[in-house]
Amino acid sequence: MITMAEIARLTGVSQPTVSRVLNGNKAVNPEIRERVLACAREHDFQPNVMAQSLVGSKTHLIGVVVTDIGNAFFADLVKHIEQAAGKAGYSMILFNSGYDRDHEKECLDVVRRYRVDGLIVVPVEAEASQWKEQVRKLEIPAVVITRKASGMDSFYVDHAEAGAQAAAHLCEQGYKEFVFLGNTADEKYVGFEQRLRSLQKEAAEQLTIITTKETAKVREALEAHFRKAEEPTGIFAYNDRRAVQALGILQQMGIRIPEDAGVVGFDNTYMCEYLYPHLTSIAQPNQKMAEMAVERLLKRLDHPEETERLNHPLHAELICRESSNRTGRKENGR
Numbered sequence: 001m002i003t004m005a006e007i008a009r010l011t012g013v014s015q016p017t018v019s020r021v022l023n024g025n026k027a028v029n030p031e032i033r034e035r036v037l038a039c040a041r042e043h044d045f046q047p048n049v050m051a052q053s054l055v056g057s058k059t060h061l062i063g064v065v066v067t068d069i070g071n072a073f074f075a076d077l078v079k080h081i082e083q084a085a086g087k088a089g090y091s092m093i094l095f096n097s098g099y100d101r102d103h104e105k106e107c108l109d110v111v112r113r114y115r116v117d118g119l120i121v122v123p124v125e126a127e128a129s130q131w132k133e134q135v136r137k138l139e140i141p142a143v144v145i146t147r148k149a150s151g152m153d154s155f156y157v158d159h160a161e162a163g164a165q166a167a168a169h170l171c172e173q174g175y176k177e178f179v180f181l182g183n184t185a186d187e188k189y190v191g192f193e194q195r196l197r198s199l200q201k202e203a204a205e206q207l208t209i210i211t212t213k214e215t216a217k218v219r220e221a222l223e224a225h226f227r228k229a230e231e232p233t234g235i236f237a238y239n240d241r242r243a244v245q246a247l248g249i250l251q252q253m254g255i256r257i258p259e260d261a262g263v264v265g266f267d268n269t270y271m272c273e274y275l276y277p278h279l280t281s282i283a284q285p286n287q288k289m290a291e292m293a294v295e296r297l298l299k300r301l302d303h304p305e306e307t308e309r310l311n312h313p314l315h316a317e318l319i320c321r322e323s324s325n326r327t328g329r330k331e332n333g334r
Helices: 004-011 015-022 030-042 049-054 072-087 101-114 129-138 159-172 187-199 201-205 215-228 240-253 286-302
Strands: 061-066 091-096 118-121 142-145 153-157 177-181 208-210 233-237 261-266 280-283 311-314 317-319
Touching (some): 061 101, 072 286, 159 317, 177 215
Parallel strands (some): 061 118, 142 153, 153 311, 177 208, 177 233
16 A cells, blocks of 8 residues: 655645645645545555544544444444445444344444544443443543434434324234233333324323344244134234234234234334245334434534434334235335
């Protein structure tokens, strides 16, 4: 790999001048500047990002921390973050916390060592004081995405509103008994249960909740539910992976979908259109959320004195497909 010293020798200019050109300083003779840049391009010069950061220059690196890169939703979100950052001349370094708070801390330690300019993060627990303090100590702008974090710039879908959409849809489709698959601490459950209570109070009081992720235990819980179920059952899953799990179990049990059971997922990942039946799911505006987060981070980088923090909820959209369409409603699958 060619060095600045070698570029200086090949172009016949001083090394400090080469450094100024390659660090974006415009106060250099245009002819000399173009000569240096042409030489750098020809020899595929790669700047030493760590060295730049040590002298206070921007690295043009953004750190991105997500909770589960194996989830198609986060993979798609990261893709849009990378595209938006790239258009602004920034590269991205990706970290995966795996929903582990200790590993999340390790990820942030590495972020510090890379001296990134800013951070976009999906926190394991958005309101954890220890996590917030660690981010503060990084002394770089940070934007939270897919979660609401008080006192920090946050771009996220209103999960309670999304859960309410799922409840309204399943009731509209004629389901009279209900199952929630997932974590009841999530706002999706809160919105789902509250809307059910307003639409079918008795059914809401008999809501079956399945929190386990283990397939054998999920099957056991679903079998117990359907042994006593007298009416069609609407199932809302915490995410598409849980919904796919439920679909497979129901099909093995011989439950007709959507006649006897309807399933709604969350995230509208690519798999929804490849399943049979196609999976109804709630879509988050990934591209918009990613672009807004990047735009906000870049604004913070340009205006570090700004103290206002944005709390920006976004709207989710229910995409109706075969897995819950009992009434023949026109599907809006995408």
